[in-house]
Amino acid sequence: NAGVTQTPKFRILKIGQSMTLQCTQDMNHNYMYWYRQDPGMGLKLIYYSVGAGITDKGEVPNGYNVSRSTTEDFPLRLELAAPSQTSVYFCASSYGASGGYEQYFGPGTRLTVT
């Protein structure tokens, strides 16, 4: 059981470039999430999904897009990268209410935009 895996671990982007952060979970969780973590700011929810084909915006969705074509995968797309998107990105998954709302986190992707 790998849990939640994220790739890449680190990435440096130039302003205006685009990239996709990959997230996969092998726990058959319906719920999946993308957060960004900035120093002293806690975790902010970017997007979440309650099942394949269903996604919704979180607190800070601007500049990002997501898709959920399968239960296992929840990629996060950055279009036209900006310095403000320099952050650590965490993917998480959960059973929702049936699992006591516990979220399982991946190891994170550290992104720098210069």
Place this chain on the structure above:
Amino acid sequence: AQSVTQLDSQVPVFEEAPVELRCNYSSSVSVYLFWYVQYPNQGLQLLLKYLSGSTLVKGINGFEAEFNKSQTSFHLRKPSVHISDTAEYFCAVINQAGTALIFGKGTTLSVSS
């Protein structure tokens, strides 16, 4: 609307001393509360959670938290800390729709010898 306030951004303590990390919440619906720990360069790991029942919740690594409805608090405690407890700790509350967690800004616990 749901929100969480962690009252201390940094808590320095000596090894084997007791520690309390403070968390206040605001919620207009059912209160489900969580504490997560993040060790350096790692993802978050659940320490404990309160969904219902006993207001004293025991978690992993000797941590416990007490849900206090009248004071809208969910403080995390450990009677004797170790160097290995050095980490960032996050308090969280379930959002109104029950679909996602809202996190506090975190408390950095630094344990020294």
